[in-house]
Amino acid sequence: MTPSFDAADAFGALTTTESLTDAQIEERAQALLDQLTLEEKIGLMDGDPPFWPGLAEMFAGGYNKHTWVAGAVPRLGIPGVRFSDGPRGVVMPGATTFPVSMARGASWDPALEERIGDAIGRELRALGGNHFGGVCINVVRHPAWGRAQETYGEDSHHLGAFGAALTRGVQGHVMACAKHYALNSMENARFTVDVSIDPRALHEVYLPHFKRAVDAGVASVMSAYNSVNGEWCGQNKTLLHDILKEQWGFQGFVLTDFVWGMRDAKKAALAGQDLEMPFQNLFHRHLKGLVERGEVPLARIDDAALRLLRQQVRFAQGRNPSDYPSDVVGCEAHRQLAREAAQKSIVLLKNEGNLLPLTNVQRVAVIGKLADMPNTGDQGSSNTLPAYVITPLQGLRNALGDGATVVYDDGSDPARAAAAAAATDVAICVVGYTSADEGEYVAPDTMAQLATLFPPPSPEEAPIAQALMQAPPSSEEVGFGVGGDRSSLTLHADDEALIQAVAAANAHTIVAIMAGSAVITEAWREQVAAILMLWYPGMEGGTAFTDVLLGRVNPSGKLPCTFPKHAEDLPFFDKHATAITYDLWHGYRKLERDGAQPAFPFGFGLSYTTxxxxxxxxxxxxxxxxxxxxxxxxxxxxxxxxxxxxxxxxxxxxxxxxxxxxxxxxxxxxxxxxxxxxxxxxxxxxxxxxxxxxxxxxxxxxxxxxxxxxxxxxxxxxxxxxxxxxxx
Missing domain, CATH: 2.60.40.10 (Immunoglobulins)
Structure with missing residues (x-):
């Protein structure tokens, strides 16, 4: 039975419309702590669902269907953390799907990002959640990273501005979570890789944006799966305690990434880990004994519990549950905001002869399978479930109506597509990637590799555990994607061949790229008249694309990541590495230092004006x-x-x-x-x-x-x- 909540439940009995001072918040949190037993305090520090039934339900598709609750204490009205993910919108059914974070980073508009955060926070509260896990601010060290789409770009200052803006917007309503702390810039190897880094690169390049989120008052920080300088992030004292809590003065709570986010209960607790998500596992099994034996001080348990209570009290006050009706979820105003975000995120990379905006066209060829399929990004933890998605083809047909003929070809036969293009005024190729090419990745053998972290099943749970361990669901069934890190930065060979065939048939060829980060375009860039970067543009993306094509909106997007000419100009990247070193050099900083010319530099984007x-x-x-x-x-x-x-x-x-x-x-x-x-x-x-x-x-x-x-x-x-x- 999956839990179901509404806005009135989000903060339980802690909810009050009264605005409290910091001192009053602290007093209320401490009063709650004083009423808890040791077992209840430890219960605040892990997810509420039992491990094996919870894992089975998550693998059956539950991740994106409801909130995940940790630390509810009904007898005191403590709601617990009620988590739902992002970042392209709340991942529960019906919520607004915005463009991916990388696209929003291309807007260079933190004020817009704060408005998006406000919409997300309102929707999550209306859906019964109180904790948004979608402030993803990892550096795009290399564009092959499968989850680059979930963050804003390659530059720490730019990242920090957007992370702080999203935090402010979301936290008008619910708690926000900045993630994945830290150095989580690879996907396939995230459970196994150890990242070595010196203090200067760590503090100058990979941490400042997290500090910006902390300074903006972020309620929580999620530790990453990977290891840093020899210790897993979920139990890394240097990161969690020394830097985050001591140097930066962070007053919120730390939570693990899900299921595999920490390896040792004692190490994690002593390092400053506050909440193991999303099930009862290591903390649930071991913390009480560790406290009773004196191996983990009771003061550390009290600190973690107080941090969790403090943030729940902080966000339960000064807000009225009646401000979060169910019809705010996916409402018209938020869909229009998604359209605005997509408009501002589209980057015009090339416009030879001012082909765009299109005027006086009678016949338009739209070519490519991505033109006619919803493509909002990764299908893993960030997957959203919108009421609809406007595709590029649908957007163009809606806009042109009977005023022009739109001819569609899926591009599976380049010769046929070229013939269609030759008979039109302009040809638009929509190409790029899907979740099959890039996104979240859990390898089939992950369960077996990390099985020692799992609790022994009860007799009732044994059949569930046996089924999950003997035949773990495929990535498609789990919903955690098949993409992982990219194998190549170029388009697929058939996409490049399609572009070349269409461009040879029609000099007025426009290429629209869907992807989560940089794409190498050297094989075809000089052969086409115009190039637009769409990213994964959200539920209103097709409408926004058409707005830009037809000049209803002047493109203003700028690249938040460098588009290189050659993969060799980028840092070393091995998606299966078990050890790697990060330094000061990636993106525009590295290319300019090395004298390597990019195809399109960081911050670049054309306009219809000058x-x-x-x-x-x-x-x-x-x-x-x-x-x-x-x-x-x-x-x-x-x-x-x-x-x-x-x-x-x-x-x-x-x-x-x-x-x-x-x-x-x-x-x-x-x-x-x-x-x-x-x-x-x-x-x-x-x-x-x-x-x-x-x-x-x-x-x-x-x-x-x-x-x-x-x-x-x-x-x-x-x-x-x-x-x-x-x-x-």
Whole structure:
């Protein structure tokens, strides 16, 4: 029997419309803690479902059907953590499906992301949840990572801005969870790989975005499956206690990633792990004995329990359950928000001869199987269940109506598709990947490899356990995807052949790519007139695609990850590695250091209008370590249609005593402009953001010269520059 909740249940008897002070929240949480027995405190620290029935139900498709409850104490009205996943929307039936996070990262619009978070939080509360597991902010170290679609891009500053924005939006209503902490940038090997990293790379590249989420007040942080410097993240004291809780002062709770997220109850508890999800397992079996034997202090149990209670009390107050009616789930306003997000996420990569926007076309060929199939992304833990999905073909047909003829070919026969294209004014090839190519991955032998973590089944559970261990469900049956990490960064060979055949038949060929991160386009890029990056665009993606094609919306998306020309220009990546080293170098930082030209640089994206920058000014050119750099620049729309430009501020350190990237993104702003309009973009960078991390001394701001680079993208040859100095 699966649990069913509504908004009134989300925070149980803790719910109050009264707004409490921090002191009152702490007092209430402590009062609840004082009433709990040791068994109840430990019960807060793991999922409520028994392991084997829970696992069977999850494998039968339950993951995306209801919330997963941990630590409910009915006698005191404590609701427990009621988790549902993301990040492209609440994963329960009927909720709005937004574009994937990578697409939203391409909007460069944190204010939009906060509005999306608000919608997600409202829907989850209406569905009876109180904890959203979808603030995924892992760095895309390499675009082959199968779950790159679930995060926002390759740059830590950009990631942090979006993670903080989603956190703020969601937490208007429910608890948010930032994940996967830390260095979780591989999929196939996530249960086995040990990532080695030095302190500087860890603190400068792989942790700052998590710190931004903590500073935004995130309620919880999910530890990753992988190992870091020889210890599993779920029981890694350096990460969980020393950095997260001590250095950063995190007051929320830590939870494991699901099922296989920690290996040892004692190590995990002492390292700062607070909640084992989503079943009764290691903590349930071992913690009480560990406490009774003095191996885990009672104070550690009290700390974990108080952290869990504190956040439940914090989010139960100041909100009215009547504000979360069931009809908010998948409502029209949220579907329109999904459409807006898709519009802003589409990146125009090429537009030869200004083929786009389309005007006065009478016959349009739409080619490729992805044009006519719902393709919202991974089918694993992030899979959503929307009421409908508008495909590119459907969106175009809806928009053109009887005004033009739309000819569709699935592209299975390139010669036939080329013939169809030759007879039309314009040909649109929709190509790319699906969840079969990239996404969450649980190998068939995972159950057997990690069986020692599982509890012995009771006699009643034995048939369930035997069935799961002897014949674990296939990935398709489990719903946790078959994609994993990509095997190649190019399109499938048949897609490339299709593009080449269609382009040879029609000079007005447009390629629309669906994928979760960068795609290498060298085999066909020069043969087509226009290229659009759609990502996985959500339930309204086909409508948004058509809005951009027809010029109803001016594209404003910018790449949140570098599109390389050659895979060899990227960091080493072995999706089956059991050990790997992460360093300072990936993405635009690495390519520019190495002198490797990308196909499309980080931050790149074309528009249907043109912009001119001018009059760069710094408020001051000599600053102290505690000051804030303030820059302003005028941006003018010099074209004929309204548009939004993303102004990007990079900093280059000059004469540093440590190796640094040629430039690093430190601020950005979207500026909306009517034709002929000029506005001043103002950008601020705390000088502390220019520090490097020293393993002995910590953060250090060098008293040297720096250069401000304000640009359209990371390799903008027309960038505006100004120098300033940090005084010692």
């Amino acid at each position: 912009y001119a920058y001018g009059n760069l000014q710094l408020a001051q050119d000599r600053l102290g370590a505690d000051d804030t750099l303030e820059a302003r620049i005028d941006v003018t729309n010099t074209g004929k249609v309204e548009g939004s430009e993303v102004v990007q501020l990079y900093i280059a350190a000059q004469g540093s005593k440590v190796e640094r990237a040629p430039k690093e993104l430190k601020a950005f702003a979207r500026v909306r402009l009517s034709p002929g309009e000029t506005r001043t973009a103002r950008l601020a960078v705390p000088v502390s953001d220019l520090a490097y991390y020293d393993a002995s001394a910590g953060w250090s701001v060098e008293p040297i010269a720096y250069e401000v680079i304000i640009a359209r993208h990371a390799l903008d040859s027309q960038a505006h520059r100004a120098r300033f100095t940090i005084m010692g």
